[in-house]
Amino acid sequence: MTLILRFFKKNIFQFALMIIMISLSSCSTATIEEVVITERVTFDADVNIIITNNCLPCHAGNFAAGGVNLEGYTNVRNATENGNLLMSINSVSNPMPQSGLMAPNLIAIIEQWAIDGYLEN
Numbered sequence: 001m002t003l004i005l006r007f008f009k010k011n012i013f014q015f016a017l018m019i020i021m022i023s024l025s026s027c028s029t030a031t032i033e034e035v036v037i038t039e040r041v042t043f044d045a046d047v048n049i050i051i052t053n054n055c056l057p058c059h060a061g062n063f064a065a066g067g068v069n070l071e072g073y074t075n076v077r078n079a080t081e082n083g084n085l086l087m088s089i090n091s092v093s094n095p096m097p098q099s100g101l102m103a104p105n106l107i108a109i110i111e112q113w114a115i116d117g118y119l120e121n
């Protein structure tokens, strides 16, 4: 312990820098918000528009990316219930959309839709 203290006394500048970096990194983790959705979430009213805007550019038609077509209730429900949709929209290493994860409130709406049992309308 005294050795460490001596080291930091000698390197007070590095020590200060380290503290600043630690506090900055703890700030960035604090931005991971907990979003609570209280309204009733349905595919038609809430989920479809999110998928259309963020996913369909790549996940539509016969040549949908990764073979995952996300057009319409049945396809989206299947990808959520039986596929990797929920994992993908939270993935840091392979995020969907590929350009970067959606805003936390949009992710939370899709998660709430799954929790509520995939209401269509």
Ligand code: HEC
Binding pocket: 051, 054, 055, 056, 057, 058, 059, 065, 066, 067, 068, 079, 083, 084, 085, 086, 088, 089, 094, 096, 097, 098, 099, 102
């Ligand atoms: C810019 C194009 C693009 C957009 C936008 C996009 N994806 Fe993808 N997606 C891909 C490609 C390419 C793959 C196949 C390669 C891979 O898995 O990374 C894929 C794969 C997937 C998979 C399969 C992953 C697996 O491991 O089985 C899912 C599920 C998925 N996307 C969901 C989504 C959802 C949900 C959105 C919108 C929130 C979205 N994607 C937006 C291009 C895109």
